[in-house]
Amino acid sequence: ANKIHKPMLRGAVNHRYLTLAVFGAIFVMTIGYMASGRIKQTFMPEVxxxxxxxxxxxxxxxxxxxxxxxxxxxxxxxxxxxxxxxxxxxxxxxxxxxxxxxxxxxxxxxxxxxxxxxxxxxxxxxxxxxxxxxxxxxxxxxxxxxxxxxxxxxxSGNNNGPAIQIAVIGENQEDLSAAVEDLKAKLLTFSSVRSVRDSEEAANEELRLKLKPGAERLGVSLAALSNQVRQAYFGEEAQRLPRDGDDVRVYVRYPEEARRSLSSLEEFRVRTEDGREIPLSAVAEMTFEEGVTGLDRRQRQRSIMVEAEADREARGDIMRELEESYFPQFDARYPTVSRRDLGEAESQQEFMAEIFRLLTFAFFGMYALLAIVFRSYAQPALIMSAIPFALVGAIIGHGVFGTAFGLFSYLGAIAAMGVVVNDNVVLIDKMNQFRDEGENAFSAALDAGVSRFRQIFLTSVTEFIGLAPMIFEQAAIAQFLKPMALSLAFGVLFCMPVTLILSPCLYLIGKDVKDNSGKLWRLWRRGWSREAQISPAE
Missing domain, CATH: 3.30.70.1430 (Multidrug efflux transporter AcrB pore domain)
Known part of the structure; x- marks a missing residue:
């Protein structure tokens, strides 16, 4: 520590603003690298x-x-x-x-x-x-x-359904159908998309009957006509026979030979209220139309779901390109239509919203506890400043191993944040001890970094080594936990230099800000009092 770390730390704190700029640049570049799509993102890992x-x-x-x-x-x-x-x-x-x-x-x-x-x-x-x-x-x-x-x-038995599921919502059927076809055509332009379908494609062709003018004068209603056709082809329950403790239903209907083709329907005769029998074609028109197997409504409007089979690791890139270059034009072209992500995308959005909400409460609680213990409002912020770099380490680990960033990756990064805070608490507490013993801020930061080097180094390295077997394990059961292990191991490992180098620099930068703000305050008060003294002479 004295031979290697102390000279390195001395150089860093002497050029603390440059050190802060270097770590800030690493943070920005890493987040930008992930946002660019070079690190794949998926909600559940593809193992x-x-x-x-x-x-x-x-x-x-x-x-x-x-x-x-x-x-x-x-x-x-x-x-x-x-x-x-x-x-x-x-x-x-x-x-x-x-x-x-x-x-x-x-x-x-x-x-x-x-x-x-x-x-x-x-x-x-x-x-x-x-x-x-x-x-x-x-x-x-x-x-x-x-x-x-x-x-x-x-x-892997996930069976989470299609990788991309988008609900297109609207009341205008023409605009809705046009928007769906437009979206399907766009999805098919992606090389990673294997097939695209919508929920209306599942509709079957069905026969529809429409009464001709004058049919009601013959005593034929649409309900009676439909009922007679149903009785002939589906059957009418005539009686029930008890057998082995159950009821056997007996239906009366046309023979099987008469129900095999539509020609029998053309010859079907309808019985009127007065007992006459007339051909079906004389009272009704028969047309074949696309039926509806179900009606999906969202936000009190009709909804059609568009599904695309694609590689799950490519879903993030596809959705990002749609949001940036396609959906703005789509929304302008179909103003009466709205859309909503479903399936895995919806689950991911809900998870991210919930986890950010809970992390906000956790950070406020953490800050309050640290403020009480250290009796300071600035030092808890200094301790928590290393937290974002746990995410940077997690991203670097996923980039090194070519693993997609997903649900378990975020959980591992959150676990790494807790370890990082603990290391910073140990370091800042030691700085405060040296300050209480009479050392100046520079010496306290330098001596605390050297004094706590062994504990922080061993904690980080041993945790990384302990997680290494899980990272390199090839068994299928371990692949689910590999993203979490990568985030935790690399998050803790990367935050070691953050704690040992950046935190002392931030401590001294805070001291600089405090001293300079005090000087500015004294200069301002001195200038104000001088102005007050010369104003009566005027």
Whole structure:
């Protein structure tokens, strides 16, 4: 400490304003580097896992035979993937038997309008092929499913839905539809976006009946007509038969042969109130129109959700570009339409708003406690001045390891802030002790920095070394905690020079400000009193 740190600290405090400028420049450049998008940001971390969920959503009216065809198509893709990755086979940790390429196990279900497959992959440490590449290759092998509404390959079992979800809100249907198509076209221009859809695309075609003029004079109403068609094709409950403790409902309706085609509907005869039977075509017009599977309303207005499948680490860059170069023109072009981020973006916004609110309370509470202990309003601010540099260290750590900055990264940075405050408390307390013993401010700052060097150095380095195994661990379960470990380790490590070098400089800068402000106050009072003395002579 005396041979290396003391000369370095002496040079820093002698040029304390230059030292402050250097640390300030590092802070600004680091925050700017992150804001530029060079460090990816994602709410939940994309980890290298050993699980993949495949989901293929088809229209609600899809026949079961078509669902089976899609399931077989997915099975064929799985067999091809197993063949291509046969050289990457690894023993199953549970059974000891070799896997089929990178596929350890496979389970598939066909439920309503969705084909799902749960795929257990070989452990990441036993293969060179990343899970993301496996998912991309599986999608290529699956090929085109023209009637699919959504095809998802979700890794690590997150299944958080599409990476980008934006609700377009408005009452004017024409403007709303035009805005949705405009937004979809813009999203498709991004190379990382794989597919785009909106909530209205799920609508099925349906047959609508409209009464012809004069139909009511024949005693036919739209309600009666609809009821008769329903009875013929869906059925009318005739009776219930008790069987094995349950009721079996018996429906009366047309035979199956008469319900297979629309030609029977064209020949359908409607019974009037007086018992006559007339052709359906004589009293009603039949048209095929796009139906509505659901009506979504937000802020008391109609809403259409636009979803885009994309890499989650690229979502921040996409949203940033939209906010800067597209949404201002979008808002001007469609003034009757508003928009709102949903899904992961909405969760991230809520999290950031809540965490900033709580941090504000925490900082005020911390400042109040330090002010009481140190009996000063300035020294708590000096102690807390190192807090922002914990975030700088966290950003540097993520940049070094190429890890995306997310939820757990912020939590790790907050933990590092607590350690940094503790180190500064120890240093400032030692400065106050030397001042009480009669040393001047310069000597107290220099001696305290040297005296507390060993404690602060060992605390920071040992904490970094203790977190190193988690940082370098390759197991899938550790990848969730890796961003937190990076933030805590590098935040504490970077704040070590902040505490040992910048804090003494700030202490002396504060002393300079106090002395100079006192001189200015005395000069001002002296000038005021002199002016008061010469004013009677005038």
């Amino acid at each position: 290298e896992g050993d699980f993949m969920q495949v989901s293929i959503e088809l229209p609600q009216s899809t026949p079961f035979e078509r669902m089976r065809e899609v399931a077989e198509q997915l099975n064929a893709a799985r067999r091809q993937l197993e063949t291509e990755t046969a050289d990457l086979a690894a023993p199953d940790p549970n059974t000891g038997t070799n896997s089929n390429g990178v596929v350890r196990s496979w389970a598939m279900t066909v439920d309503e309008n969705t084909v799902r497959a749960w795929v257990a992959l070989t452990p990441p440490e036993s293969r060179d092929l990343r899970s993301k590449k496996i998912a991309e290759r599986a999608k290529e092998l699956l090929g085109d499913v023209p009637d699919a509404e959504r095809i998802g390959f979700d890794l």
